[in-house]
Amino acid sequence: MNWITEHKIPLGSWMEAFVDWLTFNAAGFFDAISISLEWVILSVVEIFQWFPPYVPMIMTAALAWALHRSIPLVIFVVVALLLILNLGYWQEMLETFVLVLTATTLSVIMGIPIGILAAHNPRLYTFLRPILDMMQTIPTFVYLIPTLVLFGLGVVPGLISTIIFAIAAPIRLTYLGISKVPESLIEAGKAFGATPSKLLFKVELPAAMPSIMAGITQCIMLSLSMVVIAALVGADGLGKPVIRALNTVNISQGFEAGLAIVLVAIILDRIFKNPGSKEES
């Protein structure tokens, strides 16, 4: 037994060497990503901040109305946003919102095509599945360290960690949706002479849409759940006051910031929950 403990496999060192190698050799690449993403996020936040608070408020309420036609939901959205404004977390809320939006957009842009490929290519999915499992089960703090090293302090490592954590949802649910398309619909598409691309866009994607939408909603919620952790590496937003409150044992600040996060979560969930799901059931 001693022999085993004495000859430790240097897994950690290997990983460290790999990350060091990346920082040394590909620093320019990671810096470029870091700088451009940071620029995008900060500009979007600035655009939102340029408007007086009632503009985003009305826009959100209008979106809620357009998607769900529900007066109670619109009232809830307005009241919740007013409360956040009143608590003094408007700017943090905007930063969080933009972070979630960016993470979701990037996850969806990458995740849906990967999901489609995986559904058409079962071998790819058997290869992908353990990786997706790993991305969701490894404690987030663990990959926060290398992302921090590679991308530097700030919003970008937070964003990257969020994407790593959240991208599995759109991939899995797109895969599920596409592979669950009834064989008869595919056959009908083929029998009427659909080309492979028409088959994808006119049959498979519309048929898988409920599942894909569920994937997007899940992705939003998973991104939001990373807000506090992203704040640890310097991402701005509602996570920061939470961390600060934790460090100073400030119950009132912790409660208020926590409440703001919950409100944002409920608003996003209610607005983006698949509007069609009610009709289908």
Place this chain on the structure above:
Amino acid sequence: MSAISIRNLDVVFGDKVDASLKLLDQGKTRQEIIDLGCNVVGVHNASIEVAEGEICVLMGLSGSGKSSLLRAVNGLNPISRGELLVQDGEQMVDIGSCDETTLRHMRTRRISMVFQNFALMPWLTVLDNVAFGLEMQGMGKQERRAKAMEKLEMVGLDEWSSKYAHELSGGMQQRVGLARAFAMDSDILLMDEPFSALDPLIRSQLQDELIELQQRLNKTILFVSHDLDEALKIGTNIAIMESARIIQHGRPEDIVLNPINDYVEQFVAHTNPLNVLKGRSLMTETSKLERLEDMLVLNRNDNTCVSTNSAGQVVSASRQGKPIALYQWQEGESIDRLPEDTLVMATPDISMRQAIEIRYRTGQPVLLNEKESLIGILSDNNFYHALLGKHFTSTETSIPSQATLADDAERLTNSSI
């Protein structure tokens, strides 16, 4: 020229096609091939010609390969060996060896399909579902919707155009499926058990509608069914399949009259012969009728006789010495208005159902005339013979003598009336 010409076609599913074909050639059965670790054989050595404007029904139990054969025609199933030609204008296209573009051309312009479980797109309205195939043809939105609307009117669903498929009943959904196939204006229609998922009443209604539409549109239809009654009703020809082979192919009446083996016989035994059999195949021929002096005896009990001239033409009829009326009945004429106690003459192509109706109405045997001369008669024992399914029993049973059977028949009809 046939619209579809299939020669020695084999369909094997999977990745060990060559090995499976080799085993097939060695005469192994499907199950033996699967047990040896090879693929499922869908169709083996099928040859069939489908003429233009014909409804050909592929009939068999589930797993007999009828759907596999149908799906090979538009290339949904692989053609492992043999030839499958489909007419495209002046030429024949080999579906097995043509390239993707040609296959797509055949699918969008020449062959359309109707599915058992309807296969309608749940996210499209009824109208857009009908227009789906046209969209695949690359037709513009306005144009294809106008055309789809036309076809929806044809199947009587124009008022439902903005609904979604799940809001319609099964029968209506299949009408949408039919409209979608008709919208393609293709000459060949593949129908994969289109009415099997429907209630019996709706099924029969849709069969009638299909027959009516077919009279107007004159498509070539390949129709899969597991129901021989359905096949007999709509088929111009029927091909019966058993474990991947076509075992009998012929006109409905031939199949009912001469089932090739026990398997087909079992099917036939459970069908209703009323709509299939024709007078000609049921009748007692004139030459087998008893003669009394120069008259032919139709019924010895009440001494019903007819006399014919030298050309075989019926000139007079009598019962117990008294003359009775003769009447020439034409196809399509009302049977309810026929006078009672008259000897009705009809063509030998009269259906069994009509012949029985005439017999029931007039109380007399039916005379069958061809080219004005008497070729045979239909009396009760002919009908009972067919209804009891004795008309196809391979061992020729001796037919009881006319007299005793007529006697029984008389008693039976009297008690039932």
